[in-house]
Amino acid sequence: xxxxxxxxxxxxxxxxxxxxxxxxxxxxxxxxxxxxxxxxxxxxxxxxxxxxxxxxxxxxxxxxxxxxxxxxxxxxxxxxxxxxxxxxxxxxxxxxxxxxxxxxxxxxxxxxxxxxxxxxxxxxxxxxxxxxxxxxxxxxxxxxxxxxxxxxxxxxxxxxxxxxxxxxxxxxxxxxxxxxxxxxxxxxxxxxxxxxxxxxxxxxxxxxxxxxxxxxxxxxxxxxxxxxxxxxxxxxxxxxxxxxxxxxxxxxxxxxxxxxxxxxxxxxx
Amino acid sequence: xxxxxxxxxxxxxxxxxxxxxxxxxxxxxxxxxxxxxxxxxxxxxxxxxxxxxxxxxxxxxxxxxxxxxxxxxxxxxxxxxxxxxxxxxxxxxxxxxxxxxxxxxxxxxxxxxxxxxxxxxxxxxxxxxxxxxxxxxxxxxxxxxxxxxxxxxxxxxxxxxxxxxxxxxxxxxxxxxxxxxxxxxxxxxxxxxxxxxxxxxxxxxxxxxxxxxxxxxxxxxxxxxxxxxxxxxxxxxxxxxxxxxxxxxxxxxxxxxxxxxxxxxxxxxxxxxxxxxxxxxxxxxxxxxxxxxxxx
Numbered sequence: 391x392x393x394x395x396x397x398x399x400x401x402x403x404x405x406x407x408x409x410x411x412x413x414x415x416x417x418x419x420x421x422x423x424x425x426x427x428x429x430x431x432x433x434x435x436x437x438x439x440x441x442x443x444x445x446x447x448x449x450x451x452x453x454x455x456x457x458x459x460x461x462x463x464x465x466x467x468x469x470x471x472x473x474x475x476x477x478x479x480x481x482x483x484x485x486x487x488x489x490x491x492x493x494x495x496x497x498x499x500x501x502x503x504x505x506x507x508x509x510x511x512x513x514x515x516x517x518x519x520x521x522x523x524x525x526x527x528x529x530x531x532x533x534x535x536x537x538x539x540x541x542x543x544x545x546x547x548x549x550x551x552x553x554x555x556x557x558x559x560x561x562x563x564x565x566x567x568x569x570x571x572x573x574x575x576x577x578x579x580x581x582x583x584x585x586x587x588x589x590x591x592x593x594x595x596x597x598x599x600x601x602x603x604x605x606x607x608x609x610x611x612x613x614x615x616x617x618x619x620x621x622x623x624x625x626x627x628x629x630x631x632x633x634x635x636x637x638x639x640x641x642x643x644x645x646x647x648x649x650x651x652x653x654x655x656x657x658x659x
Numbered sequence: 660x661x662x663x664x665x666x667x668x669x670x671x672x673x674x675x676x677x678x679x680x681x682x683x684x685x686x687x688x689x690x691x692x693x694x695x696x697x698x699x700x701x702x703x704x705x706x707x708x709x710x711x712x713x714x715x716x717x718x719x720x721x722x723x724x725x726x727x728x729x730x731x732x733x734x735x736x737x738x739x740x741x742x743x744x745x746x747x748x749x750x751x752x753x754x755x756x757x758x759x760x761x762x763x764x765x766x767x768x769x770x771x772x773x774x775x776x777x778x779x780x781x782x783x784x785x786x787x788x789x790x791x792x793x794x795x796x797x798x799x800x801x802x803x804x805x806x807x808x809x810x811x812x813x814x815x816x817x818x819x820x821x822x823x824x825x826x827x828x829x830x831x832x833x834x835x836x837x838x839x840x841x842x843x844x845x846x847x848x849x850x851x852x853x854x855x856x857x858x859x860x861x862x863x864x865x866x867x868x869x870x871x872x873x874x875x876x877x878x879x880x881x882x883x884x885x886x887x888x889x890x891x892x893x894x895x896x897x898x899x900x901x902x903x904x905x906x907x908x909x910x911x912x913x914x915x916x917x918x919x920x921x922x923x924x925x926x927x928x929x930x931x932x933x934x935x936x937x938x939x940x941x942x943x944x945x946x947x948x949x950x951x952x953x954x955x
Contacts, residue, residue, distance in 0.1 A: 427807055427838060474833070529703060558703050558862040623835060624835070627907070628908045635933045653911055654918070
């Protein structure tokens with residue numbers, strides 16, 4: 391079971407946005423996608439659940455082509471999308487009503503909806519806020535309500551398009567740890583960002599540049615490749631940047647560390 | 660000469676006399692001098708936006724005094740003059756763009772203030788250079804620009820008024836790393852070469868700390884810290900406690916320090932982090948000594 395992207399190209403009014411992109415996301419896999427503004431990241435996200443239909447090539451969700459309009463509902467339930475600004479995604483004024491909105495539209499019986507809302511709010515750690523007004527939540531909490539709204543649809547994959555760019559450092563941590571937990575529970579994750587330090591736990595990272603996959607590899611391959619990142623206008627995270635510089639002063643590393651913890655262990659060991 | 664902006668024991672209450680009332684600012688004393696590059700940092704809900712709205716009279720203090728260039732904002736009738744002195748760029752300013760051409764967008768404020776078309780033209784051409792967007796044709800629709808370019812046009816439209824102090828609320832949000840770096844450099848240039856007083860509001864210390872010469876940390880409506888970045892970073896523990904992001908390298912050095920390394924952690928950039936770590940390792944002499952550091 392997977393989302394399979396095969397030679398995907400997408401043009402908007404004759405402007406090519408995506409050009410021959412291929413990759414695969416399996417259940418329980420965390421795939422990071424990074425690229426500068428205008429690289430086609432958001433367009434790619436919208437191709438993954440059929441909001442946009444490929445101009446050329448194919449996107450298969452568990453074997454079903456997103457071009458198949460008769461299967462639209464199944465595809466959108468299978469692949470949930472979380473956008474940058476939670477205010478654009480939240481529809482109801484009370485937390486639990488917002489989370490129930492998706493399943494209600496699927497015509498699911500109320501008793502099951504209640505279960506699902508409970509499940510989704512527990513997953514994102516907001517069960518105690520279920521009666522609160524959405525407007526009174528912090529940015530990080532709102533984004534987690536948006537994720538809960540997607541979870542209540544029981545998707546097998548979640549695509550997050552720069553979900554933390556409007557959040558403060560605490561909000562970022564909240565969203566990221568929620569995402570990592572979902573991955574552990576077997577949800578396939580596509581995480582789009584230009585904050586590369588958020589991708590240290592990704593199973594694989596793809597760098598998108600001018601609509602093409604510029605490079606792909608493991609988190610360690612990509613996040614320590616300073617030259618490639620610089621070429622496409624992204625910043626290497628501070629910890630690997632520091633490690634690469636320390637290497638020139640005879641500090642030995644078996645692996646270039648990606649996190650503060652790894653770095654501390656490497657230096658003190 | 661009086662300070663450019665002075666706040667004397669400023670308190671601000673939202674929704675007074677209602678069950679929803681709360682104090683967003685609780686006794687702010689603050690002096691901002693000409694030519695400073697200040698960053699106001701604080702977690703969500705700390706009062707940052709409330710504070711800056713006092714600088715141009717959008718909000719007036721419930722208690723206390725705000726004095727801008729010698730004028731007390733609660734008493735003045737001439738808010739127009741005040742708002743010309745204090746240029747304010749709000750969050751996501753590109754969402755406020757409405758003109759049909761970039762030129763009209765940049766000229767809008769100036770026309771409202773009655774400048775001649777010649778003068779307007781001169782200022783518009785000047786301001787697009789300052790923000791590095793002179794390559795874009797001015798008769799183009801601003802809505803056809805990329806997000807980063809639209810952000811610059813919106814910022815330029817405020818700068819065209821030639822304010823004495825430039826206040827920007829989260830100007831870097833949603834820009835990619837290169838866009839952030841470039842915009843910060845341009846603002847830094849305006850501060851250094853044009854002596855423009857700059858105040859940037861942010862919830863992230865990492866980037867602005869490289870440029871700002873003074874950081875004001877707000878927390879729960881009060882000023883928790885006020886000083887140069889190096890002094891602020893001495894309080895890593897406190898900054899993390901109130902959920903502010905500090906640069907990863909500062910957090911790293913602080914972690915090493917807590918584990919017993921004799922190492923300063925209030926550093927400003929990567930090169931300094933390298934120097935500090937290399938020097939510390941050399942001072943230990945050999946690797947055996949490294950192992951004696953207690954790992955708590």
